[in-house]
Amino acid sequence: MSDAIKINKGIEEAVQDLLKSLLEKDKIKGVFTLRKMDDLGAVAYSLFTNADELKNALPLYPFMPVNAGKVLSDFTLQGATQEPVAAVLRPCEIRAFIELVKRTQGDLENILLISSTCGGVYPLKILKGNDQKSRQAQYWESVKKEDIDPELRETCRMCEDFIPHNADMVIAAAGIEDMDTQCTIYLNTQKGKEFASDVPGSKTSEELEGGKIEELKTKRQEQKAKIFEQFEKEQMGLKSLVKMFAPCLGCHGCSHVCPICYCTLCEFDSKTCEYRPTSIESELKLKGGLKVPPGNIYFHLGRMSHMAVSCVSCGMCSDVCPVNIPVATVFSRVGAPLQEVFEYIPGRDLEEAVPSGTYKEQEFMESGK
Amino acid sequence: MNMNDTYMPTIIGFLCNWCSYTGADLAGTARMKIPASLRVVRVMCSGRIDPLFVLKGFLKGADGIMMMGCHPGDCHYQKGNYNARRRFVMLQNIFESLGLEKERIGLWWVSASEAPKYAQVTKEFAEKVKELGPNPLREEIFL
Numbered sequence A: 001m002s003d004a005i006k007i008n009k010g011i012e013e014a015v016q017d018l019l020k021s022l023l024e025k026d027k028i029k030g031v032f033t034l035r036k037m038d039d040l041g042a043v044a045y046s047l048f049t050n051a052d053e054l055k056n057a058l059p060l061y062p063f064m065p066v067n068a069g070k071v072l073s074d075f076t077l078q079g080a081t082q083e084p085v086a087a088v089l090r091p092c093e094i095r096a097f098i099e100l101v102k103r104t105q106g107d108l109e110n111i112l113l114i115s116s117t118c119g120g121v122y123p124l125k126i127l128k129g130n131d132q133k134s135r136q137a138q139y140w141e142s143v144k145k146e147d148i149d150p151e152l153r154e155t156c157r158m159c160e161d162f163i164p165h166n167a168d169m170v171i172a173a174a175g176i177e178d179m180d181t182q183c184t185i186y187l188n189t190q191k192g193k194e195f196a197s198d199v200p201g202s203k204t205s206e207e208l209e210g211g212k213i214e215e216l217k218t219k220r221q222e223q224k225a226k227i228f229e230q231f232e233k234e235q236m237g238l239k240s241l242v243k244m245f246a247p248c249l250g251c252h253g254c255s256h257v258c259p260i261c262y263c264t265l266c267e268f269d270s271k272t273c274e275y276r277p278t279s280i281e282s283e284l285k286l287k288g289g290l291k292v293p294p295g296n297i298y299f300h301l302g303r304m305s306h307m308a309v310s311c312v313s314c315g316m317c318s319d320v321c322p323v324n325i326p327v328a329t330v331f332s333r334v335g336a337p338l339q340e341v342f343e344y345i346p347g348r349d350l351e352e353a354v355p356s357g358t359y360k361e362q363e364f365m366e367s368g369k
Numbered sequence B: 001m002n003m004n005d006t007y008m009p010t011i012i013g014f015l016c017n018w019c020s021y022t023g024a025d026l027a028g029t030a031r032m033k034i035p036a037s038l039r040v041v042r043v044m045c046s047g048r049i050d051p052l053f054v055l056k057g058f059l060k061g062a063d064g065i066m067m068m069g070c071h072p073g074d075c076h077y078q079k080g081n082y083n084a085r086r087r088f089v090m091l092q093n094i095f096e097s098l099g100l101e102k103e104r105i106g107l108w109w110v111s112a113s114e115a116p117k118y119a120q121v122t123k124e125f126a127e128k129v130k131e132l133g134p135n136p137l138r139e140e141i142f143l
Helices: A011-024 A051-056 A068-076 A091-102 A132-145 A190-195 A211-235 A238-245 A253-257 A277-287 A296-310 A316-320 A327-341 B020-029 B051-059 B080-098 B115-132
Strands: A002-007 A030-036 A043-048 A085-088 A111-116 A169-171 A183-187 A202-206 B011-016 B038-043 B064-069 B105-109
Touching: A002 A011, A011 A030, A011 A051, A011 A085, A011 A111, A011 A169, A011 A183, A030 A051, A030 A068, A043 A051, A068 A085, A068 A091, A091 A111, A111 A190, A183 A202, A211 A238, A211 A327, A238 A296, A253 A296, A253 A316, A296 A327, A296 B051, A296 B080, A316 A327, A327 B080, B011 B020, B011 B051, B011 B115, B020 B038, B020 B115, B051 B064, B051 B080, B064 B080, B064 B115, B080 B105
Parallel strands: A030 A085, A085 A111, A111 A169, B011 B038, B011 B064, B064 B105
Antiparallel strands: A002 A183, A002 A202, A030 A043, A169 A183
């Protein structure tokens, strides 16, 4: 059982009320969430300091223009924000942020993390259009019923970690049938309770996990098994790997949007990976041919070896890929057994060290001979 | 002519300066027989072996890649070989997930005095790789 507040309003309105009241009562100085940019569905993460502006906020809008963990890291790179800020993020965005904090790329203090039991997001490719209203309705209908909308991001369809780790407040969304009339917000941490001490709504005590949430988890697990099985059938082995990455343009967009790829000087963007005329010549002599731009598989495998163990499966990489390579699915598939070996869930716990940065003396004894 | 008689697998060895490289040196001065197609790259510590080194060698068509370092607990820098071991485990795991030949990479602990072990493991690995045959990536030009 955990403390919760109940607001007798529709979910979207209730969240707006909560944010507004926090801002008006001066508990926080800013709100970080999605903001409506036009009437066709464009949104962008924004900081609000004015309570009246909040009417344009869309905290639960089912699109992820950028992994907000990355943005929060930009805000807090040099230390905590001076004033308390509430941030409404998706569970994977919080996990990405925690991973970045572990890598000293951000600061959790002074940030009130608000999240929801996540129903997933749509790919950005279908963001703009005149059918946004009906899409919204379709989205919330599927969230209520816990159906898995086949149009969602592939990583969302198979996400098991839709209950936020480390969030101070959790908005109950997935599987809530009566979300149009009332909204429950769970207070998971001391910080959350303090901030919520005088917000509108009645205080209760309820159980977040259980029945319906478990059902959704099972559904997502089934989906995951199916997607992975399909992947193994089609993409395993050298030949398929070469085929899958063949259309890669080498734009490195996937690494630029990746919240875990935080290095300012990426090896793959550096001179070491640039092909000089001499190396082109030697490659041609050696192999008798050269793909241009070269080194795409090296880039993807290399990136995998560096960050797949911390991959939060947010799906940004697949979303930005201009040639539709299922990057996120590959990374999730590779990341899953890797995380299992180290019993690691990225972003679960701030105290857990990143597997690639730590070791135990007595482990993998059979690996070195 | 049987191809197997002439085929010499190309093997790259990343050897740590303090143990394995010195061990290899000792094997040399003791005139032990080492596979001729083993190309040794000296690194200051097995912990310096970025998975990218191995991947690059593998993708450029090396038939086998050996990582060698001091025995656990004996690292000149205290913990480099523990890090190397984790990286090796990760790399193997990734190879397995993608259906690549993980048998082509290996990790050994060879100390400065273990010249016979060095000679033996390099010979054994060369034989194993010879059995696996040439790395199919040699034929894949347009990677």
